[in-house]
Amino acid sequence: MTAALENDHARKNYHARMQRVLDHIDRHLDDDLGLDALSGVAAFSKYHFHRQFMSTFGVSVHRYVQLARMKRASYRLAYRDAQSVTDIAMDAGYDAPDAFARAFRQRFRQSPSSFRKSPDWEPWLAAFGPFDDARSKLMQTTFTADDVTIRDVPTTRVGIMEHRGDPATLGATIQRFIAWRKAAGLHPGTSPTFNVWRSERRPASPADYSNDLCAGTDRPIEAHGEQIKAGEIPGGRCAVLRVIGNTHNLEPAALYLYRDWLPVSGEEARDFPIYCQRLSLFPEVPEHEAVAELFLPLK
CATH class of the missing domain: 1.10.10.60 (Homeodomain-like)
Structure with missing residues (x-):
């Protein structure tokens, strides 16, 4: 050596x-x-x-x-x-x-x-x-093509709380989202949790930041005093990348999919934003054991 x-x-x-x-x-x-x-x-x-x-x-x-x-x-x-x-x-x-x-x-x-x-x-x-x-300093994950799977995902009906504006205020929207889903009886164990990003993580103007907080449900949406709308995450083929730990910042995983994986994959992105499903969340699990899956919709 x-x-x-x-x-x-x-x-x-x-x-x-x-x-x-x-x-x-x-x-x-x-x-x-x-x-x-x-x-x-x-x-x-x-x-x-x-x-x-x-x-x-x-x-x-x-x-x-x-x-x-x-x-x-x-x-x-x-x-x-x-x-x-x-x-x-x-x-x-x-x-x-x-x-x-x-x-x-x-x-x-x-x-x-x-x-x-x-x-x-x-x-x-x-x-x-x-x-x-x-x-x-030590949690800079390096992804490879072997970490990406292509999966056919079903259409998922969701209740959506939109966050529009400064990402520094996202915590307040998350707090309201959790309170709403509790009132609606949509427990994370039975109602999947999604984020749909409709802007960059750090746009040039914070006012342009856009993130949909979603709870999967087949039931009619009850607003319980909040601005909630019914919608869906469309089904179809997706490139899926699982991230374990450091799930509060999924930008490196998204960059890998767009910058490294997509250009050499022979695939083409579909007309729907990149999104993630939160499979386990801090503080219910230790922070390094939190799990999220990132979905890049494909044609």
Whole structure:
């Protein structure tokens, strides 16, 4: 083996050990995630691990764990109303609700109860910038043609809540969508969840962003006070690419389908936007185990 190959193998092994740590954190947010435990997962010396983690991810181990727990807590506050604020605080590693509230307000400029009622997503997005940057350093998936299957999919009738405008406010639309489907009795376990993208992920003007949130159902659509319309995702041939983990950003998978796979496939895209089906969602599953399938409609 040449020196270059040996170095590449060593680098990949090092990154795999660090990735193992991130996966362990995702899976064990309720457990001990101190330096001793995490350095053991990586099989690195605890005396050097915190510096290795910092140099790899640009954020300390302690900060990363705090952010991971706070992200789950904020999702539960915004999208899951079954848990009390006190229970969410305890799950986030705080001994008392007031300590959690202080940390939450410092980070997001809202109290947990205020965030639950009406989240302000701009400071939320800014607070998680370092966390998302850290995760993206090792989570850059490389797709190949073997990852793409061509599937005949049936037509699916859906209820549609349209999001039009700044993607920074998408969280509020998701919150309303979840509340609507609960009121309509459309549980994600029996009613499939889709996103249909009718614009780029980051258009030149945020006002041009367009995303349909859809719940599959054969029943008549009941609006329950929301702007909901009946529609369908048309059946036909589709190129399908499954993404596991990092499903909040499916742009790399979409780019692979359009830029790399489609030009050499001999296929031609059909006149319907690219869309995805959310098969498992965070925080019901650890973030690295969330699954989505991306569908590129073909002629």
